[in-house]
Amino acid sequence: MSAHTPGMVCSHHHLYSSLARGMPGPTSTPNNFTEILQNIWWKLDAALDPDIVYWSAALGAAEALLAGTTAIIDHHESPFSIEGSLDLIADACDFIGVRHILAYGVTDRWSDQGSLVTVLPSDAMTDAAYRGLEENKRYALTGRRSMVGVHAAFTCTDETLENVSELSRELGIGVHIHVAEALEDADAGSRLEKFAHDNWLLVHAVHLDRALPGFIAHNPRSNVNNSVGYARPAQRDSTVVLGTDGIGADMLEEFRLSFVRHREDDRNASPDVSWQWLQNGYLFFPEALNDKVTWSYDYVDDPWKTAFTPGIRCLDVVIDGQPLVHNGVPVHFDLDEVRAKASEQAARLFARMS
């Protein structure tokens, strides 16, 4: 029994979506997954600029830290503000104090004329995809930890996927990619089969029709929210990790959700399985095992108890021996100031979207 754990790891995040809460609603009701992307998320990421990227990341990182999450694997896209965007996110995470592995999501969905297009595998690689690839390379060569990001196979040409795979081999780092999240991307398995490696991070895999090498990032809340179906991660041989897909970074909450989704599918499911998915995040951030989080519940390290105890709060966080949160309050930054700056940028973001 303990009120302590190591730092939590969020293995798939989109810090750029921290300001999405309260954004203008879609002009028409989305009828499928592609329309959710077109009418909501692709409008948001197209409106991002450097100040919005920085403060969105700072707010998301602050909320993560206050939830006991000390390490984040982020997947970023800002198609009209690509160059240098990963440095801004790294700076924001460093200011807050959370560990990070960043990636820029390469995609061919923006034509060279700047309009959204349907991508055919046989199309030529776009300029925007090339620039996204360069951002991944530039950032990786600064020596900070990263992966090569890809939005998803269905918005990329074969030429782009080949270049991504080549860059990841050249840099010796994995690829962070959404895989078969919805039926629209159901042929991801056949397109990625010849490229995927053990160091790839395959996000969602809800409709993946075959085994691919790499980790699977399971995001139960996001999958429910987007109505894409249940991923059944327990039925795969891959090592599974847990992410939030941009909806905060409260990993105990995501653990509980992953357990009840598992139970809904299999009444004999044990929370030990979901707890292991949470622990697998340390394969990416072994140093987070030395971070210390104190919780408001004395049995937080017991999966069977925590699975049935909503509302456990993070009280203290110590990273690298430094106290960063004490009694639920950040020690070295002013949360009200971060919220105020983020709120200014949210107003700018919403104006740019409308």
Ligand SMILES: [Zn+2]
């Ligand atoms: Zn995602």
